Amino acid sequence: MQVSDLSVGYKEDRLNITIDQKAKLNEFVLRVTISDATGKINIIFEGQELVNIFDKVRPGTKLRLNYFIVSGDFHNLSKYFPSVVPMQNTLTYGTNSKFFIHIIIPTMPELTFTHNNTSISIFPDTVLESINLSKLYLPQQQNSALPQKLLGPNMEKFSSLKFIRDNIHENSKLSASCYALVVDSTSSYQYSESTEYLSTLKVTDPSIFPNVASISIFHEDPKILPKIIGFGDIIRMEQFIFKTHRDSLNGKLTFSDKNSKFYLFSLIDDNQIPYSSFRGNFEQAPEILNSLQAIRSWGKITLTNRVPMLPNSTKFLRELKPKDQSDILLRIFGVFSMGINEDDPKAIVGYDQDSICQIIVPREKEKLLKLIQSRDIIRVKDLIYENGRFSLGKSSDILKIYEFMNLWYIPVETSKEKELQNLAEIYLPQRSMTIKTEISASVKSSLLLKDYPSLSAMPLNETCKIEGFGVRIVPEEMNRFFCLNCEVSKPYEICQCGCITLITSDIFIYLWDGLNDEGIVKTVLTKENYQHFVQNLTWHQFKSAVIGFDGFLELGIKVTNVGYEIMETSLNFSK
The missing domain is CATH 2.40.50.140 (Nucleic acid-binding proteins)
Incomplete structure (x- = not known):
């Protein structure tokens, strides 16, 4: 302005x-x-x-x-x-x-x-x-001395946050390295009149928990700053500048601090390689890995039933009041595109036990949605609730909440499931209620799974139904057709001799649930079931019938060694 x-x-x-x-x-x-x-x-x-x-x-x-x-x-x-x-x-x-x-x-x-x-x-x-x-307006003090570099109590490279804080004297600052859990973060936003951007983290470790330290990261391009995925993920900070303010520890990385860098690790897996980093090459030294494993084990145990003290209280969605700007917990029902253009925003539809919401995410903040999926629990920082609408603040961020964190757990089941489905329908492609397939009576009564990620939990040989839009068909083999006349495999449905060939390869049919960009499942139509499914259609007619939004496919599925195998299902246009 x-x-x-x-x-x-x-x-x-x-x-x-x-x-x-x-x-x-x-x-x-x-x-x-x-x-x-x-x-x-x-x-x-x-x-x-x-x-x-x-x-x-x-x-x-x-x-x-x-x-x-x-x-x-x-x-x-x-x-x-x-x-x-x-x-x-x-x-x-x-x-x-x-x-x-x-x-x-x-x-x-x-x-x-x-x-x-x-x-x-x-x-x-x-x-x-x-x-x-x-x-x-005080005269600027000329002090070109670099901050003193701090080593641990036994001269090790990494110190605890408490050790760093206790070694900072009044009006001084130190260069130090440490491991910590990230328990709060902001997205990048432009800082004051500067061309720089700022992201602020709150971190903790066993030495100061449940208290936190504040970390400021100044940078010139928000696109290169890594996205922190989960609450409690591990950050390894190297040569950050630390000082204290009113007994609180503050760390800083600026664009001019060329030796400062950091690495991010997942809290919940045992991977010893960072999922993202800012500057520098990762070193896999034994003592470094021991420090990583120690804070990871502590974090999993501690965050199961406790959370750190944060400046802003974290609320469940149902606790939000008008004109609130708070950090909010919710479980995602789905993330939807609000149009077909690149600049169109996305919408998060979320819920807890008895409340639902939709949050508009502008395309410039799409980075916040990285690696979150339907049914994930998330913590949205600085969510604004005003005039019955939810919106993100300029520094809002989203962190995934891992399922083992009992204090912030939200059940998957909700009494608002029907309302959520109706709300999601607003964002779905307009589809007729035509079902393009027919399922045999023996499978018709099976459970309809609407949540694709749940398929991975099904045991071998279990059956169910799924539905969605056909978006892609891929043969398992390039030469998928066989000509009986020439007795040779061909890449064409009609051989050069003029004969119609037979399918000799399994076919992968990709289904989209219509909810999320990531909501894709690969099903297998075996060569033995191909003719029953296609009902004498040519290859071209089969692809045209399956792919599109003019209707959706309801498939009988069996979990086998080859994947999610289509069974007891055929194309049907009589409906």
Whole structure:
């Protein structure tokens, strides 16, 4: 947002401006003129306490303003002036604006002042007595010394978070390496007026649990920052810069810290290779692997029935109240595309025991959906609930919650299953209710599995039904046809001699559940069952009949050694 965009009302967008001049009109009113390339406007600070604080600001200081009020009510401030004072001219002096930004304690906005690479941020809940803007203008201390590198108590490379914290002296900082569990994260968002982006993590380890340390990762391109997949996944930080603030440990990686790097490992598997990394090559030294295994074992045991203390409480979906902005737990019913274009958003349809929701995910935040599937439990950071709608904040992130975490477990079964299916229908391709197949009576009564991932849990030789859209047909072998006349396999359904050939290969039919991009299952139509299934159609007619959204396939399935084998099913167009 720019000055020229301003109008009367409450503004949530960020305004980046420069302070031009200020005037203390009296002990209750301070006028500060601000500007950007598009124009000027005055900020009016009302109240003796605010005047005393902000009168210390100097021209040339940069200011970032969020969640503020633009007012055109000049009469309200007239109580501080003699009746002969022209209020509009006084409050808008030095600008061409017909209104002003009004700052008063009950509606305090977010303000960040920056001068000579020093910043002070003020929030609505900041204790006013703690604000000292004169610190912005202190002489810059010249200190080219690099942070001291910290080794563990036995001179090992990796330290605990407590050991790092205890070895930081007042106003000093250390370079240290450690393993920790990631228990909170933000997505990348642009930091202040800089070209850099910021992502903030909360991490813990056995030495400080249930407390957490805060880690800030500054980077220039959000596309190259790895996505943390699960709550409790392990981060190995190398040569991060640590300092303390009010007994809290803070770590930082900046773009200029060329030696800083990190690696991410899954909490739940035993893989000793990171699933993602930021800079550097992974070293598989024995002592490093021992540290990894130790914190992984501790994390699995600890997070089974406990969670760390986080700044924002984590709520179940059913606990959310209007105008809340909270970290929310839910189980995913499905993730759906909201259109066919690349820029179209996606929608998460989710639930807990007795509540449902749909969350719109803009395409630029699609990275948040990496590796999550239907029926996963997730924790959505900074989910906004307002006017009956759910939306993501600028720094919202999504972490998968592993099923063994009892405190945050949400049952798969829900009383809202029918409502969820109806909601999902909104996003599905328009399909007729035509069923393209016929299943024999012996299989017709079998269980209908709508959740494809559940197939993997079925025992060998078990039967069931599945349904979906045919999206792909692939023969197991290239020369899948056999000509009886020529007695040779061919890649064509009609031989060069003119004879119609026979199928001699199993066929893979891929079904899509219509819910998720990942909702694909490969079924096997064996060469023995091919003729029964196709009902004398040619190969071309068979493919045209199976693939498409004009109807869906209902298949009898048996779990065999060759895969999910189609059985007792044939194409049928009489319905």
